[in-house]
Amino acid sequence: MSAQTEFAFEQSGADADLLTRLLGKTDQVLVKKLSNNDRNWARYRIDPDTGKINRKRRMNNQAGPYIPVQERDSGFFPSLALMERDSEGDADIWEAYFYTVWPQASGVRKKTRLVHYTSKSSETHLTGLPRELFSELLPASFMVMGRTKHDNEWEYECLTLGSDSEEAVLLSDLFDLDPDFLIGIFEPAERKSAELDRIMTFAEQVIAAWLGGNIAAFAGNNATMPVTAKLAVLARKAFLEKYGLENIDPFALEAPGDALREISRKIEWDLFREYQRRERSVELVRLIMGDQPMEVKASAVIRKLIDELPAIDALMLSASQQRKSRAGYSYEHQIEAMLGDGNIPFEKQVVLVSKKRPDFILPSLAFIDSRKDGAGAGLILSAKTTLRERWKQVEREMEGRRLFLTTVDENIAASAIKDMASFGVHLVIPESLRKSKETEYEGHDNVLSFREFCEQIIKPSLSLWSSS
Structure with a gap:
């Protein structure tokens, strides 16, 4: 070896x-x-x-x-x-x-x-x-x-x-x-102390709710994860307030790709973590302690922890899976909002003959598959927060159509980018990653920033798409 x-x-x-x-x-x-x-x-x-x-x-x-x-x-x-x-x-x-x-x-x-x-x-x-x-x-x-x-x-x-x-x-x-x-x-000790202070503030509320016999109602009002679409709206609202904007029209933003990255990878991620911390904490308390207040001995709590170990494992696994699925939905929701704010016509999750469901088709599947002049200006836009080998799944969505793959992933190696180019896949990335010293995107003809994608690919076709 x-x-x-x-x-x-x-x-x-x-x-x-x-x-x-x-x-x-x-x-x-x-x-x-x-x-x-x-x-x-x-x-x-x-x-x-x-x-x-x-x-x-x-x-x-x-x-x-x-x-x-x-x-x-x-x-x-x-x-x-x-x-x-x-x-x-x-x-x-x-x-x-x-x-x-x-x-x-x-x-x-x-x-x-x-x-x-x-x-x-x-x-x-x-x-x-x-x-x-x-x-x-x-x-x-x-x-x-x-x-x-x-x-x-x-x-x-x-x-x-x-x-x-x-x-x-x-x-x-x-x-x-x-x-x-x-x-x-x-300083790990300082970070741990700050995190503990934040947790204990919420823990006091949970304890009071449990002792009062109101833990179930408390969970519904204070520790329920919003659906992904709602969470996306909350994150976008926070971004707009932060920068004093009315919308995320990509043609009005200097760096629309960076905006998508900040909303989905920073603002929404922070919101998600706080909601998940609250939700899972209350679920764990209810799993071990039940919903009704009672006198509890340490030995009973320890026994319950051991008895419920499989359920606790399942709860933690569910939390991990929830994080992974949220990331992909988040990016799709923000792109959908950006296309809408830019008055860019699109269809979402249309089923192709191959049974594939590309995230977005611009302007529509009917336009792309028509034999009219200019039909080649239509395109598929697929969104992947992280790529790894998943870009190969996207390649099967092409079926002879133009395909652009947008991502906020930093860890794509130059060799993978070249492989995508050989299949005709174009990458669309945040502006800050285009020439970043930490990424390998620079120097590839099949890589565009989101702004370049909007200005060079979408804008020249807008009048044709709108009239169709």
Whole structure:
């Protein structure tokens, strides 16, 4: 078994436990969303003639993840010291050495260097890291470093979390990471305390309702998840109020794709998490304690917890599935609202001959399938919050029609984008992701920002669509 296979196997089932353990024992945690250069230093170039890996040439000369000045000098890392050099006149190099531990690499302990080359302005990098934990990561993955003290010296336990993993979602959840988050230093104890305060405020209300025999009514009034369409409206309303807008007409917004991303991935996600926290908390109380107040002994509660373990597992699994399904519906609802506000004609969830249901057809299936002049201007617009391999399902919806796939997913590799191009699939993404250093969208002819899609694809056809 190769080293890479071993790492992949170990990561597949244990990263959540490793992350939880790390956060439980460290005073400060640095979280960094890795840029392309932060990953590519660990990757080797492919020989264009032979197609084989050239182990003498890396993808870039960076040699390790970049650390910005603010985080470098925050006190999280040891202070840099001037490196002694034999040659006079050479630009100064500042450095610090410390040990990092990598549980995903069988707990290997590495002597790591934080180095600042003054000849390269403020450029500072971490070097001496296990290459295999970075080389296969998808775009927008994370590096997590937790600081602990050993023999009066700082040691750093480190993880890499793939952007397509459940652990990346957990990390974002724990630290309330915005979609645009790049790097930050957090104190887990402080975060835990703030979260506990927020939970206890609601817990007092739940306790009062249970003691008063009103827990069922309380659940209906205070802890019921709105249907996805209602939640989407609440999120959109919050966005409009935040920016003083009347609607989300894509032709009036400078960055309509970023607006969709903020509404669905930030505002609605925060609303959803709060509703789900309340809903699941009350459900758990009712499951263990029942609806009627009574004197309860600790032994009875423990026994009930054990007896109801399968039901508790089912409740937690349901919560996880609810999160996944919500994300897709959220993006569809916001796109539907944006098309409506832009007076763009469309049909939704029309059944094709192949029994497929594309999310949107612009302007209509009848228009696209007619043999009239200009019918080729019609298109299918499919929405996927996350892609992975799901874009291949979308390809089957084409049936000779133009297909555009819109997503807010950051973790699509360049190879997958090229595969989509070979099938005639065009990607439509938020404007901020178009040339982001954390994504691999740049340089592909089949990738458009949402604004480019509206201006270059939709607008020239609007008069024809409307008249039809």
